[in-house]
Amino acid sequence: MHVGAILLLILSGLVLVMLLILLGQKGPRPTIRPLPAFQDLRDEVGRAAERGGTIHIALGGGRLNGEDAVSSLAGLQIVEALAGVAISYSVQPIITVGDSTLLPLVQDILRRAYERRDLTERYDPGRVRFVAPSPVAYAAGAANVVATENVTTNVMVGAFGAEVSLITDAGARRDLPQLAAAAAPRAIGTLYPTTDHLAVGEELYAAGAYTTGERRYLVSLVAQDVLRVILVLVILGMAVLAFVGS
């Protein structure tokens, strides 16, 4: 039995539920730390519309039934938020996925975004593209989309490795604004030189809070911060105890 994991889950659940009860419905909106990678994202869609182009959202090669599932879910929050903004600006986003399990989910999110604005007839499932199942082939295919499809803003959110440099290279060649969020250290090192704004590590999971501004996401980000502080205190306490004990 994994006692540590169970305790972490119970503690996290308690903090999250408590904060959802306290701040989830009413009262002042939770204040969150500034994160430039996501703050400019909605404006970038507007700028893409002004330039007469479109926005490309790369969700990487994460699977829904794999260890990268949560990174992919964070990417879906970005899709959900940006799809609505893009439709308001009459921009049809292109979303590329590297695993077919994400395909129906992303198509569904995009369809619902059109439905909410009574523009169902403009929904094109072909704007969501399954590129290839292997990470490198996916990156090469997504790079081709960036290079040939009148993309004016390139967003990469999800599960990536070093191969993401193929996509950023295509964006850099066209001098596109590039924003990214990734949790894998290899992807972070690769994305740092070529992206204008980069969210690293757990910041990826803050995507929903910044792009949608919805209270449930804001509260969960606060819960994440509270847990981080608890974790830091526990690590420091254990270090002090180990020092005193030795």
Add this chain to the structure above:
Amino acid sequence: MSRLVKQWIPILIATITGLVVLAGYLIPTPPLTYYRDRLVEWAVIVAAFAFILGLFNILRVHGGRVARLRQGWLYSLVLLLAALVAWVPPLLYGPSGTATQQMFDYVIGPLGASLAALVAFTLALAAFRLLRARRSVGAVFFILVVAVVLLGSTPFMGLGRLADARDWIVNVPGMAGGRGLLLGVALGTVITALRIFIGSDRPHSEF
């Protein structure tokens, strides 16, 4: 009824399935492990169907491009032909037949490797662009660290000090940063998963 089917039933299924699978991993005892394994098997089967959807998506996107002769239609045509030809060896000789294996060993494998080799060049280009676009202390420091780690990893003679510096960078600040990153990712993962379990996040339902 429609609201129940479209909104609440998907949430209920996702929550119960998630909790059973999670419990199966955290408390690996029967019957939890039995239900966990069955549900994971079902997920694999559903993923296989999703792959068929993915194939149709590729045919639709690239078929449309070829039909309308849009930019890059020739590449799309090559992709479609390659996808069709790739079906032939497994259908005729089975997935482990000689021809199928040769297709993987001599066509798909080398193509993937050559694409992966391109990554090294795009990374070098990215470093060059970084120096051109962002002339900051951070950018110069980044390039210096990358250079030391790369050169310290090479087997050239006379670079012993760089190898020592590389080992220190990887094992001390690199390891510390990596652990901090992983702790943050673990917390983010737990919170995101909990949000789905309690129905606060509903990517799969018509809310």
